[in-house]
Amino acid sequence: MRSAAPVSVGWLAAGIGLLLLFPLSSPDAFLLDVFTTGFLLAAFAASWDVVGGVSGQITLGHALPFGAAAYACALLTSLAGWPLPLAVAAAILLAAAVGMGIGALSAPLAGPFVALLTLALGEIAHEAAVGHTFFSGPGGYAWGGEGGIPVALPWRDAPPFSSYYAALAFLCLASFGMLRLSRSGAGLILRAVAGSPITAQASGVPIARFKRLAFAAGSAFAGAAGAGFALHMGRATATDLSLELSFQAATFAAVGGRGTIAGPVVAALVLHVLFQGLYLPPSARVLLYALTLLVTLRFFPGGVVGTARELASRLGRRDGTRPARRGGRNRTGEGTR
């Protein structure tokens, strides 16, 4: 178990300081918006990492809790008229319950079949959201389908920097919570389940329960990000449930370094701001994400954090100090934890 943080506290503080200063340099609204969505996506990527990195359950349907919370938020405020805080809380609970369900279904499955099942579940939800106009709002407008469902917000035209700071605060809180979880006793057990389910089981760990816990916890954080996304966009749309979104989360996590929480957050921020800031059309963006992921998987299996650690240990060896050899790496070629 590696306890050293991949990013030192000093660098972290410097990064947050820069992000706090950024809106004061009066950038244009578009760039602020890119960063705001970047913060929410980074929290989403970290929540993928709780399930797919720390716990090793490769999910390709992580957009399901994200989108479920976004839709719950929109429906509860617009159709049922719930107050916003109550709707957000209900949305997060719903996402956790969805995660619990996915975890229960996928707990007996191994390796690639978890990926297959979660992909299928996510696609069912996406088809349901895209193809059917379930609800009609006041004034005879049809809601649902491609256009999505609006969120009834208690404020009008919030200034862009307020949503920027709100999203940044949410990212910091959520990342802190997920880091704490991944380094807690439960997180250690989750890593053991990821490393070798049989060994974990032999040590008396109820692995099905911990798999459900991993999905529930990761999905709750994903749901929080989804609710925040719906509030920021003012609308829940079918793209919140798309396979491309699930895939994006897995990409960020793989590029940053799976199982590190901080790695996916930084990778999500950097890649999202870079690709969005280049004014690329959405299809070109997905194309670049896929290329980045393929190159990472092929040549840098540990992602940025894993590769940096490897380089550091190599440099350490040259200095004559004994390098810390990774025990688990040679067998699967997978673990950098």
Place this chain on the structure above:
Amino acid sequence: MAHPLLQVLLDGLFAGAAYALMAAGMALILGVVKVINLSHGAFFTLGAYVAYALAGRGIGSPIAAAPIAAVIAFAFGVFLGKSFVNPVRSRPFALPVGTLACALLFEQAAQRIWGPHPLSIEAGAPWVGPGGLVLRRWGVIAFLSSAALLGGLKWVLSARPGLPLRLIAEDEEIAGSLGMDVEAIRYLTFGGACAMAAAAGALLSPSGAVTPTMGRAPLLLSLVVVIVAGMDSVGAIFLLSIGLGIFGGACAWFLSPQWSYVALLAAVCLLLSVRPAGIVVTAGRLD
């Protein structure tokens, strides 16, 4: 006018035969390379777009388009197999996510090249059979050529040339110790299986709209077929694919085309819940 159910049955039979070609490719990859290839549907789409591009240049017949699509897909498949799948096949994370990345990469590339809108290919005049039953030209061609190709595959696998494939599927260490180039056979098999998916796509391209995401439903169908029928019997794969083809056609006719996709997704979920062992994939344990 014949009974619509009869017509659905007939069209499903034709489409199912081509799906069997694709599912047999999936089973080959599972047996020999021992990975689940989530980019299999993208090769189906590639075949359909090749057929579309050829039809625009005057080569309208799927009989001509299918081999050309197969050759192109073989080249891409060998590249993918040699430079990505073989090196990462012992990593449980990289395979499903990486092959999905390839599929999305191709979907987006197709969207940039041909646009997101559904395209259609001139299907040729159908033959009208007894009782007003419409015998579609593409359907007859797809059925006959798929059945012939699968028959050929069954023969090759059971005869001398298929021996290395069967041996690697059973025990790759013994195959290697006998002097077989296991790596090369793996990526050649991968390429061949991708060619089969592309041929299926080219054969079925006149049956409906050609879109960048059209390969997703056949991918799921192949997965269902391989989970249920296993990868040993070409005959079982053929019959089950035809069954699912008819089922999909019936769903599309009585409900809406979208429902056949959802039904396949639900079938995957249900099958994985009922049979958690799924299909035996041993990659990652052998290394």
